[in-house]
Amino acid sequence: MIERVLFMGDTMQKFAVDYSGLADQLTKRAYKFSDVKDQLETVAFDIVRFKDNDKSTDLWQVQSADDGEYIVALYQPDEEQKTASLWDVSINKVAGSLDITYKGDPIVRLASSKLGIARSELDKVPSYLPAKLADNKKLVKALLSELTPTAKQEVLNKYPELV
Numbered sequence: 001m002i003e004r005v006l007f008m009g010d011t012m013q014k015f016a017v018d019y020s021g022l023a024d025q026l027t028k029r030a031y032k033f034s035d036v037k038d039q040l041e042t043v044a045f046d047i048v049r050f051k052d053n054d055k056s057t058d059l060w061q062v063q064s065a066d067d068g069e070y071i072v073a074l075y076q077p078d079e080e081q082k083t084a085s086l087w088d089v090s091i092n093k094v095a096g097s098l099d100i101t102y103k104g105d106p107i108v109r110l111a112s113s114k115l116g117i118a119r120s121e122l123d124k125v126p127s128y129l130p131a132k133l134a135d136n137k138k139l140v141k142a143l144l145s146e147l148t149p150t151a152k153q154e155v156l157n158k159y160p161e162l163v
Contacts, residue, residue, distance in 0.1 A: 033062060033069035040071070047074070087130035091122050098125060100133075100143065102159060108146050 040048040046062045048071060060071040088101045096112045096119050112122055133140055140162055144152050156163060 030070050030072045031060075033071055036071065085130070087133040089126040089129045091126065093119070093122065096122070098122070098129075100129075102155075102162070105158070107155060108143060110143075110146060 036050075039050055039052070040060075041051050042048055043059065048060050048062060050060075059074040061074050063070055063072050086103055088104075090099045090101075091097075092099060092109075097109050098112065098115070099109050100107050112119055117125065133143070144155065144162065147155065
């Protein structure tokens with residue numbers, strides 16, 4: 001009976017999970033530059049960002065080390081990113097419009113011409129508008145004023161924090 005317990009103990013150790021590196025894998029703050037250089041676009045002299053518009057990984061800085069160059073995250077996950085992620089903006093290039101959602105629910109579709117944004121500039125809007133909506137109540141109010149009174153009331157009933 002004692003041998004069986006020891007054997008089971010050895011088996012459990014064999015399948016033990018090491019969670020110590022999990023946080024580093026989920027919130028990667030540095031990459032070897034040579035591994036990701038094809039996925040990057042230059043913003044400034046030594047500042048880059050990923051082309052895929054991943055909002056959680058805004059800006060990175062190229063830094064040299066003894067074993068090569070790395071990119072290091074310049075962002076800090078904080079409350080502002082969490083509130084900005086409540087808003088999402090997607091582009092309809094064919095129609096030249098922006099679809100704006102809050103917590104995954106569509107709120108409004110606006111033509112770029114109504115906003116005074118050139119079609120060539122539409123690609124840039126999703127990178128800054130969600131954060132602006134999270135910070136600026138006047139902008140949210142202006143956005144909600146584009147809705148019909150009934151639709152506006154439905155949105156405010158569901159999301160009273162938008163008032």
